[in-house]
Amino acid sequence: MITRARAVQLPSWAGKPVEAELGGWPVVTHFEAATGACGVGLTDLSHRPKAIAQAQGIDTHFALTPGRAKWDGQSLIACPKPAHAIIFDLNGAIEPQWPDSTYTDMTEGWVLLGIWGPEALGMMQRLITVDLEPRTFNEPLYVATGSHGIRVQVINLRTQSPGFIIACARSHGQNLFEACLRAGTQLNLKITGTDDFYGWLANDCK
Amino acid sequence: MAFLIDCPNCGRRNPYEFRFGGECKEAPGPDADLNTWCEYLYFNENMSGFQQEWWYHNMGCGDWVKVRRNTVTHEITED
């Protein structure tokens, strides 16, 4: 079997990971020791399919304007600029299935992290300088900006309890992950598997 | 005051999210001579006041933005 390598190395204090194989990806579903409550959960979702779609009218096709994001079934679709859309497929088929060549598959190129839980905003405020909760706008929000010198994309899911996803180039994945760990020092941060993330999402998002 | 670059896609952002692309200049025509090219390449108006300039939003959307900025006060106005 062809194995895949994760871009992010987990520190040993995270616990002993339990992995499932998903399309060749070693996906940490949970850690052996029970995790319990945490201030902020940090979950590696880098195995999820991702793409950039570029075509005239693609933003209007998805009914998005720059800076906005929305759910389209299992996928988050965001608009960074006119004629561009970003797709983060959080729960569909693991093999990317993009309709045509206007899509460029970025699954391999971007690391994707979930940051969620009561202290998630405090964590993001240590990573990002841009306002992630503008007063005048309550929908999911897409922001392209820098974090500690790394170019990142962030979606504020605008879930009931705070939740974000953050993406950056694979070659900076470990750097971003470590920046998250530093930012979470005082926030009771836990590294979790995907079970906790999807559990939280199912509870909080619908 | 408030030196922020207005990115049409991302909104007002800190100038350090951008790469400065210099003052907007007209490239010499096809028949331009060497002196015209050298003047274009090396010499600048270098305005103390309003000038048209390029900024590339490298930490954001990745678009070039044309900005009219006062280089003394950093006031930014519409084209």
Place this chain on the structure above:
Amino acid sequence: MATTKKVLQYKEPEKHYDVVIVGGGLHGLATAYYLAKYHGVKRIAVLERRYIGSGGSGRNTEMVRSNKRAHETLPFYKDSLAMWDDLSAELDWNLMVQKKGIIALAHSDGELASMRMQSDSQRRAGIKIDMLDNQQIKKMVPSLDVSDQTALPVLGAQFHPEGGTVHHDAAVWGFAKSAARCGVDICVGIEVVGFNVEGSKVTGVQTNIGDINANKVHVAVGGYSSEIARMLGVKFPVVTMPMQVMTTNIMAPFLNYYVASPRLHWYTQQTLKGDLILGGQLDPFSSWNSYTTWEECSERVATILEYFPDLAHGRVVRSWSGLCDCTGDSAPVMGPSGIDGLSLDIAWGYYGFKATPACGKYSAEYIATNKVPENIKAFSLDRFFNRQRVREVIL
């Protein structure tokens, strides 16, 4: 000991001068001094719109060195560095010259190679430069982290024992004092707003208080050169950018050298008073505003702390910036302007301070003799049109 002898003396400008120098910074004052003292020019005015030394002269980090590689420019910088030594005595004013030595760190093989090349170029020009290994660096600067635990580990360094610092304000006042004693009129609050040119020859300047006639006009306005260009209806090959600097609280002496990382764009030194001067990078965009920014200060501090971790609780008490008019080839423009009688001393970027004595000497020589001295030939304005730009890489 105490004296109430006037140190600074200002004059109201007269109607006619042999030489009018635009800009009362170090270069302008030094040029006036050498013209008056060594070329016997009698009627000289220095016109300054704010106060003397208000621009880059009072906002730099006091570093003097000879750190160039382009062989055609080396004699100039060597000369300048050597001249500082005797200036305190010559000007009868302590410039607090400290040839404490400058350590420039290398973080890659490429930089080491570049430094070796630069060092060898300088040695051939007669300037003393050594290469240091990490052990030697550690011995000289015990608080510096030369381990492989830093973001970009130190692999070695270049040591420039003749480099160091000069008190920048002292230099301004020293030249001003001596120039005035040689009969130069230093006029403050006089802003040049235009030039009078007849045919192809300059005949004087227009100021906020009226025209002043001059046989020759010399431009030494630091970062503001493009404003002069606009008055003349030309462009200069420069972009004006600020350089930000910070200073800290007072600490017991712990740093005996000037330490710099050309790659990471920082340098630091401890002054006689005990505070640290931190700085090193131009803002990445053009600006005529001498603000400081959080992003720049924060990055500078972070990159310095990476190598001086014990300084984490040191405290910044002030930050400032100065305007630099930078060319693409890291060399200035000196000499003819294309207009008869109008000479230039511009485009110094952030290395004008150390060049002060030589600038004054050679500018004065050019103004007095109309012949471009050999040592500043490489700095001509023409070089931008005939592909003779100085191929300089700054360390």
Place this chain on the structure above:
Amino acid sequence: MSGRLPDSPTQIFDPKKPVKIHFRGRSITAFEGDTVASALLAAGVDTFSRSFKYHRRRAPACLSGQCSRCTMNVDGRMHIKTCQTPVREGMVVEPQGPIAFDPAGAADAFSWAMPTGFYYKMFYKPQWFWKLVKEVIRAMPGNMAKVKALPAKAHFDSINLSPDLLVIGGGLAGMEAAITAADAGVRVVIVEADPQLGGFEAFQAEAGFRRTQASISRLAAFPNITLLTGTRVTAIYPDGLAVCMQESPSQSAQDCVERSYLVRAGATVIATGAGSMPMVFAHNDRPGIILPEAAQRMVHLWGIKPKGRVLLAGGDDHIGEVALALYKQGVDVVGVVDFREAGLRKDLQSALADHGIPVWSSYTLTDTRGRRRVTSATVTSIDGLQSKRVRCDTIVASSGRYPRHKLLGQIGTRMLYDAALNFYLPEQLPANYEAAGRLLGLEDPNAIMRQGAHAAINALKHLGVDTNTAKVAAVEPADEAPMPVRLQPVIEDVQLKSKTFVCYCHDVSAKNIEQAIDEGFDKIETCKRYTTATQGACQGGMCEANFAHLLARKRPALSARVLPTTRPPVTSMSLGAMAVGYHDHPQVSPLYHTQLAHGGNSLRMGSWIRMVDFGDHEAESLAVHSTAGICDVSMFGKFRVFGPDAEKLLNRIMTRNIEKLNGNSTFYYTACNEEGVLVDDGMALKMGEHDYFVTTTAARAAVTEEWLARWCREENWQVNVVNVTDTKAGISLAGPMAREILSKLTEADISGEALPFQKWMHMEVAGVKAIVSRVGFVGELNYELFCPASQGPYLWDAIMAAGKPLGLVPFGIECLNICRLEKGHVLPGIDTDSFTNLFEASMGWALDRNKTETVGKAMLDLTTHQAIKERVIAFSIEGRSPVTEGALVVDGTQQLGRVTSIIYSPLLKKTIGFALVAPHDNWVEGGTVTFWYDSGREAQASFAKPPFYDPKGQRIRM
């Protein structure tokens, strides 16, 4: 509880909660709510620090974060303002340098020898004398902190906040502004430097305290107000960023020593209040001489009685109010000196008289005595004729209020002196800024609150909040005019002495300033630099007004009491806290860990970590030539360029014609900037109709993206560019055995006929989908494989497993360097610099002369016949040479250029390389290249025409 006043409603410490701190080896009991300074004052500590120049004893003057006289080392951290640092159990507080007996205190007696600017006038003849003196000078300053590492656990924190409104100052005005705005539903951050809210009113006896409590409890009801106490706004930067620094942010997170809040607000209300100006008289710096706010804070907030007999002095009614308030708390008030002719308000006069407290109107302070602290004062009539000594142990003196205006200066608002008020008032503020409160000279609490609300409403309007629908009542601005304050009269000879201090931080006296003015330093900026006044730790906070006054006395025409320029920070901030947001991160290849596991030696190179070698780069290069090697090339920039105008875009940046690329051919290109300078090279593959895969050098990848975007923007082309650098791992497989190894892993026909040199195809290698192209970089049969990044390690391992029996080895960039030099490949940016054009790089062959749209071609055409200043040449030396990169190329005394690449090729048994040199007759076959290196050693090489290896290129075509 020892030495404290009986419990009072205004106190902010809790006498039931003792906290032990350590000071100079002894243990001091403080209480929760104390600051370090209040605890030390309560414990009777007189001297906190020694002064900079004369080593005079110094103790806190303001107790409100303005002066720098209380700074000490707290828990190992230098220069901490103890007056704003809450006590914490076990805290270790140490003075910086000797305070009890300071031998350097002798300097005080020699101040006559140190007139203004004496450094400039002495020590320089002869030259060696200065070298000696400067070492003495270095060791002299008082209150010098020692540089010592913090405990390893100590860390700094930084939080970004983006409220709609930022309110700076938690006094009455600030709180009212915050409440008004929060009521309209916007997000508010309010920042207060003291550990508690309330500002000036909080320590104005009980009435003031009650008023602040009312506001505090109203404020607490708003969930949309974020309250940051113990936090100083140190700067507002041009982008509107307000930097707020909080020391020891929480009791629970002790390891976090300082936290910055980086606040980017839509609008800002500045309500920083006003402080008191110190009075100018001789020996005005002795311990025990304090400002009114210090006395009030001691008494009302911490129940500490100012020591012994207390004399008050000033020129406004406030000083009389303070005298009364102190008296009511049982303080022994021995008199009030008022330098106004009219004297105190009548009611104050009579109240003081009732208590038997003498009031001397038309008198001022001129001198003090005392050793450890003040013991007496000289009080002189302002006509200078009458003088008397008053015994006292504490002097509370101020010449009037002074706005805390520094943040206004940072947003570009000048302060103008109002002679009638003897106060500085701001010019027009920028659009999104408002000012309120005592900062504007207001005194009446009601007026201050109204002004605060008014400022908030203006800010709301700026934020686009409809103040009507938000049901915010319209509030008129305060109409109360600021109260005039009398300028302190000065009795020239009696008062302005060499120990009449203006700048406490640097021991600059009134005499120093007068002398500087006489010497011609009569402009505020030159005078400030010459005397060093206002340039100390407090950055003029205590002295700039008196400094400006003194200057204006001597030179009224020159200055309308202009203040020196204000620059960040207002109060100092630690380097550690400033550095939190910045990290220098290297990029990591998907094959990084795999290569480490194979013994790779890594090194940061540019933005990437790369493998230098796997032990022996020369052996690696021999293996590449004899068997095979593999190398990580993942860091090449990779781009997908597609859309109808893709060819136009690529033809713009490439010097060759992309239209000539067809089918499964590969395409080597070079790229120049507008000057014709070589900036990049790489490969292009055509993946489909108007769809290309383009690689760039690693260093150039980041710039390529913006460069392509620039041309698209200029021309409005229909073309999309995606940076796919990180989606693919890149593996270079090279060597005579490469085909045999690859064929073990793929079903595809990779014969020389099916996949010849300069062709590419899609194929599965070990089951991994890959783009495989034939390239020639290392001079042997060479495949470049690009596969999904996450499968890179699997593919690497598969190739290693298949190749190992055939002698396959991994190799690093040193070996790559040998191989490319053997083939004579010039590397842009290594063998060329930012001046080298395509011709000078000896790569003119890569320019398609018929193409007109290429960037840089115009300059290349125009300069074709111009003299070349430098060019790239190749050279070789038999055997190993000690010459290294950076060696000079010389001809006698002439310096021709430098060596850019040099390496020993074990295959050729030669040292080969490139140099960037000026034109010279020697650059012909058989010519000699002379090197000058290592401080004067010389070596010779032969000019050479690359490639050195396989000149016909047969091996790359195998």
